[in-house]
Amino acid sequence: MSEKLNHTREIGCENCGAPLEYMEGEAVITCGFCGTTTMLAGYDNIVVVRSQRMLPPTVDRGQVEACARNWLSRGFFKAGGLKRNALITSVESVVLPYWIVRCSATTMWRGQKKRTRTTGSGDDKRTETYWEPVSGKFSEDYTWPVYAREDREEFWGVTNLEPGRKCVFPDWGGFVLRVGGSKRSPNVDLLGGATDFDLDAVKGMRLVNGQIVQERAERQARDRIMELHAERAESKATRITDCDTTVDVMGVDLVYLPMWEIEYGYRGKAYHVLVNGHTGEVVSGEAPVGKWAKAVVFDVSMAVGGGIFTLLYAAADMAWALWPALGFGALLVGYTLWTAFMARG
């Protein structure tokens, strides 16, 4: 290992001996001559990554723009005409390193559910709450992706393909009632279509080295899966008293994923879309919310508010409740008219 200027360093490829330049902090370095990956797993511990795979790129620049525009045209929350009016300002391809942890996770949980029951009859009739013990077990298989770099900001959205992570980011602007439009990444088989790593398949594309070594990636995957399963267990009872998750790791592969980073402008603001270069699917994206989606969210809230006061007025005989009921109704009509004739989006 020798030191150079600008924090670049050099190491000989473990396979072909070619000199490999890399940035300080990088620890998973792929040879641009033979495609072999050398991992600096610690002081004096330099190993070749044997389980190295890739998702071969199948989408070109022209197709990726169509994929992104198609995504922009879909979904109730997106601004109308976004597909037409979005101005694509930058399209870049990168090949990014992920550690894919193939594993199976099982969670056993125990907790209590709050229940109510009515006892007695006549004047002695009363409702009491009690806690019912509940327990269960669930398991799931994963090809869990751990992005192999520390810096999660240098490329937009690259960690959002992790199951359970937010992947769609609606831009509500100044609108306050921000309900819906966001989505979480599903648990999909990321190794479907994976092949052995082949340097020729990514010729001309920018191949990025990793910084996180295998052992750390595996630990990170375990931690995230435990967190996700604990969250899932929480939703199964009123309170959880015991939650135990075991993660069995079958293997860890270094997988290169081709990604397209797209930036587009809409009404003076910049947004991002990340497209999987193997499947053509949008991994993650940002989009402005349309005026009609806002109107629906607003009108439903006003209808609920107005409904409550109407009920008080009609059923509970409260004369004063008429005024707030009419107020909610007026806001509903006003906002709808404003949306139809004045608002943009």
Ligand SMILES: [Zn+2]
């Ligand atoms: Zn080499």
